[in-house]
Amino acid sequence: MASLTDLSLKYRIFMRTYRYRQTDWSPGAVLRKPLARARVAVVTTAGYSLPEQSPFNDSIPGGDYSYRVIPDGSDLNSLRIGNRSDAFDSSGIEADKNLALPLDRLHDLARTRQIGSVAPRHFSFMGSITAPGRLVSRTAPEVAAMLREDEVDAVLLTPV
Numbered sequence: 001m002a003s004l005t006d007l008s009l010k011y012r013i014f015m016r017t018y019r020y021r022q023t024d025w026s027p028g029a030v031l032r033k034p035l036a037r038a039r040v041a042v043v044t045t046a047g048y049s050l051p052e053q054s055p056f057n058d059s060i061p062g063g064d065y066s067y068r069v070i071p072d073g074s075d076l077n078s079l080r081i082g083n084r085s086d087a088f089d090s091s092g093i094e095a096d097k098n099l100a101l102p103l104d105r106l107h108d109l110a111r112t113r114q115i116g117s118v119a120p121r122h123f124s125f126m127g128s129i130t131a132p133g134r135l136v137s138r139t140a141p142e143v144a145a146m147l148r149e150d151e152v153d154a155v156l157l158t159p160v
Helices: 009-017 091-095 103-111 133-149
Strands: 039-044 067-071 121-125 154-158
Touching (some): 039 103, 121 133
Parallel strands (some): 039 121
């Protein structure tokens, strides 16, 4: 895992001076059934998109706050990465898309009945969104509504 000293001076200064939002996560979500019966989805910030989807727009000041729906059963090898940070080494998630979107692992867990089922769709956001206002007020609630619509019980968040 990288430490702050591994970053360039530009990013060390940014990380030290950025005004991080304070969020009260209480009461938080509570898993209301055993994991062995739960439907699980993945939300990643890898910036993955399918070939037929428009890529994330890295020219939006503060970051592209949109998302891409990744249907279960999608060919993970076809996913493109649209991460805006030049401080991020994407070689790992490029070589193995399951690192950031572990759908193959979730299906293994469902087969062995460690989770109930895999959700029909998963969601990808761009990482490094430095101005998250529209994400918090608009797109995150949209995704939350779709997760409820899909009767998802638990979400595996893979921040990249």
